[in-house]
Amino acid sequence: MVIHFLQLNGISPATDTYCKTWMYIEFTLEAVTNYLVAVMSIQRHTLVFRPNLFIIRFKRYLLYYLPLLCCIIYPVSFYMGAVVFYPCDPAQWNFTLNMCGDTICFLSGSEVLATYDWIVNSGLPIILIMLANLLLIIRVVKQKSRRQKTVSWSKQRRMTLQLVSISSLYLLTWLPTIITGIMQQICPSNYLYGIQEDFISDLTYLNCLLMPWMSLGLLPDFHKWMLKRFKHITTRQNTIRPTA
Numbered sequence: 001m002v003i004h005f006l007q008l009n010g011i012s013p014a015t016d017t018y019c020k021t022w023m024y025i026e027f028t029l030e031a032v033t034n035y036l037v038a039v040m041s042i043q044r045h046t047l048v049f050r051p052n053l054f055i056i057r058f059k060r061y062l063l064y065y066l067p068l069l070c071c072i073i074y075p076v077s078f079y080m081g082a083v084v085f086y087p088c089d090p091a092q093w094n095f096t097l098n099m100c101g102d103t104i105c106f107l108s109g110s111e112v113l114a115t116y117d118w119i120v121n122s123g124l125p126i127i128l129i130m131l132a133n134l135l136l137i138i139r140v141v142k143q144k145s146r147r148q149k150t151v152s153w154s155k156q157r158r159m160t161l162q163l164v165s166i167s168s169l170y171l172l173t174w175l176p177t178i179i180t181g182i183m184q185q186i187c188p189s190n191y192l193y194g195i196q197e198d199f200i201s202d203l204t205y206l207n208c209l210l211m212p213w214m215s216l217g218l219l220p221d222f223h224k225w226m227l228k229r230f231k232h233i234t235t236r237q238n239t240i241r242p243t244a
Helices: 002-008 016-049 051-055 057-084 111-146 153-186 190-198 200-217 222-235
Strands: none
Touching (some): 016 153, 051 057
């Protein structure tokens, strides 16, 4: 939808239904992704320090599957009411701006609801992601020290690099958006909105583009597999066979 808007330099079709659908999909997918990463970052503590906890079926469903399911159900339900069913004047849509303006309906109609959305649905998951990943590194180091073992950073390098990379990615892409979004709710500014609309809001798309490659690059033996495949392709020779 974003590429379609940039290609046409406008919204097409310019209708209330299309704009609400775009807002609903955009907000829901972003919130679901952020909450899932936040919950999985917290669950990683249990997987590292208490791996036997999930062996019991009841605890596995209660502490593992249920939180992940809530990460999907809550955003879908919340934005269904806040975007789809929230009363909105179709004349408020701006069909010349990305996502039809992104500041109409519940974002501009209810300051309380908009602030709640920025803090709880955007800010809270990002803070949890950063804190959970950084605390996991600290807990691993403290546990090694408590057991009077030397911390082998060569063994912890992959985990540390992965957790710091995820935290840094969410920090760089989401923190500017959250700060400017809350500032717009407290003290609206056309100048700040222009910066947010033209530059800052596009940073969040970097999560979709970079996270898969970041995850693949940090998988064990991925580099060896890539080098092996590349070497196989470059050294493969054509075989000449007689034709019938």
